[in-house]
Amino acid sequence: MNTLTELLEKIGSLEKELARELAQRHERLRYTVEEKKVRFSAEMRQHHQELVTRFSDYVYDNGLLIVLTVPVIWAALIPAVVLDLFVFVYQFVCFPIYGIPRARRGDYVVIDRHQLQYLNWLEKMNCMYCGYFNGLMSYVREVAARTEQYWCPVRHARPVKSVHSRYKTFFEYGDADGYRQGLEDVRTRFDDVD
Secondary structure, three states: OOHHHHHHHHHHHHHHHHHHHHHHHHHHOOEEEEOOEEEEOHHHHHHHHHOOOOHHHHHHHHOHHHHHOHHHHHHOHHHHHHHHHHHHHHHHHHHHHHOOOOOOHHHOOOOOHHHOOOOOHHHHHHHHHHHHHHHHHHHHHHHHHHHHHHHOOEOOOOOOOOOOOOHHHOEOOOOHHHHHHHHHHHHOOOOOOO
16 A cells, blocks of 8 residues: 555544544533434533624624625535536536446535524525535535546646545556556445445
């Protein structure tokens, strides 16, 4: 196993460790997640309600220029929804033909922060938007990564700022023999996908 592959596996291991640490924090902040619903203790719900910022104070504190950017931000939702629909159709049509397991959108698009009682209605809307938009980008990245694994599983020669989940299965840049001999195997190597 080469160093890059080992490092990518360590990143995966650290992501699992992070998930365990976050689970411990659930306990400290006194909430549970049951069937995708978050449940805070009564004491914590009361505390959260005491911390809500009034809408007028929220707008005033952020300033007029910030408020004027809101239409620009929300306009990005239109192409995002179109992208979401296209990626759904793409995956539904192409992945069965390629033998690639579909990415579950719900594993990436998580909208739950609007349930936090210490947020005012505008903050909740903003959190729903960000949960959708960033989750969608993660979902699209995973679909693209699985596609890339099928069509072009070769690592880049130059360093990449952030690698996707499938990069660890890719061939080294310039490894022509490995590519030609192992391409069919790599195209179907999704045993680590749920």
